[in-house]
Amino acid sequence: MIHETNPFPSMLGRLCNHPCETDCKRGWVQGPENAVSIKSLKRFATDYAWARRMKISYQMAPENGKRVAVVGSGCAGLTAAQDLRLMGYAVDLYEREAKLGGLLSASIPHFRFELPQLEWEIQMIIDTGVNVLLNKNVGKDVKLEQLLA
Structure with missing residues (x-):
């Protein structure tokens, strides 16, 4: 699912400076240490897929001739x-x-x-x-x- 909207989630899981975590609503309510770490989730999910050499099956539109x-x-x-x-x-x-x-x-x-x-x-x-x-x-x-x- 992560690859459907971003072709490089494993790179983001390693290189992103995770600005979204400072605006995480959970972090506002439960404290910054409880913010959802999207960076870590992407890294874990893509490392799991990489270790199993999984491939993404994309939904392709019909050829449009262009x-x-x-x-x-x-x-x-x-x-x-x-x-x-x-x-x-x-x-x-x-x-x-x-x-x-x-x-x-x-x-x-x-x-x-x-x-x-x-x-x-x-x-x-x-x-x-x-x-x-x-x-x-x-x-x-x-x-x-x-x-x-």
């Missing part, structure tokens, strides 16, 4: 690619680098999360039918006119 190009495979690009795919669009995901994930895979220290777990979440996005094109620098290797054709 194609969309998404440039960049960071969190925003991958989320857009997944959302568009689930709405029935054919999606071409262009990534300049040889690896998907943007800053998550390239810049955040891996002691903060397991890289294979990030790759598991990315693979579930690709499994929706996203066409991935690595080592394609839009504007250099692929011209904008080609995307509009």
